[in-house]
Amino acid sequence: MRAIKKPYAWHAIYTRSRAEKRLFLDLCSKSFECYLPLKKELRQWSDRTKWVEEPLIRSYLFVRVSEREYYDAINSRYAVGYVTFGGKAVPIPDCQIEALRTFLQDENRKVDLCQENLQKGELVEVVGGPLKGVQGEILQIKGQNRIVIRFDSLGTCVYTDVALHHLKQVQLVD
Template sequence: MQARKLAYSWHAIYTRSRAEKKLYKELCSRSIECYLPLQKELRQWSDRSKWVEEPLLRSYLFVKVSEREYYDVINSSFAVRYVTFGGKAVSIPEEQIESLRIFLEDENRKVDLSHDNLEKGESVEVVAGPLKGIQGEIIQIRGKNRIVIRFDSLGTCVYTDISLDKIKQVQPVF
């Protein structure tokens, strides 16, 4: 009898307050694939300033699990629950996770987060530059063209500046 191949998919986990890095470290030590989007910020104290890595999405961590690891992840002391819709954990497309990784690879790129319900934009794909291959929406925010990745299940959009000569229109995939 042949063993059934496990299907892995990405899910968002809601973490305890300010415990994203702790949960990430714990899950990595248990060989569970996870992704914690971090962004460097310059923090100012009265006596010094310092660059620190902060989670882009506060209280969220992404995990790629099969049915086998599904409950192991939530049993961590730093995990609260999966992000769900209709009582079932929402699956996040692999392309969105990869696009987010590419957004954050360039430390000099300003990536912004919005919890506002941004207007729907035209579906595009980046065809040149460091963001090549990313698919998202093009919208104007404060007079600048931005490429947006929507995480509807989190009520969040991640966006960054993009030049119109680096994109082409495509049919929506998400």
């Protein structure tokens, strides 16, 4: 039995540096269905403070295309190429794009991305903030910033908000 291909699928396009909004406008003007997830940030300059919309995922834009439109969508001076795995652009399920849209609709939710790949059981050291220098074992990761660390020296577990960029992995010394 052959799998039936959907006529349209979401794909991620890798954009030129800081060209996400320009590619979005370019593709929309060509009648492509696009999605550029944005987050609002309060920016401070020397003379003013202003709310700005920044791409949630730098250098990425999502486009919904058919096989026939596949190459037309990438034919822009702001596009670098499709995000691929094993040399093929991987379709993104509709439900994942909708989940991202729903998640970003809550304006009270602070949204950040983290590229760290910390795992339960790893030994980490806090390298910033009030717990700087403290080492412990990760027992749980609850979202982006809420972790449970066991501090053997204290004989207790601490639930705390620590930005993941304030943690570094520590190698066990034998």
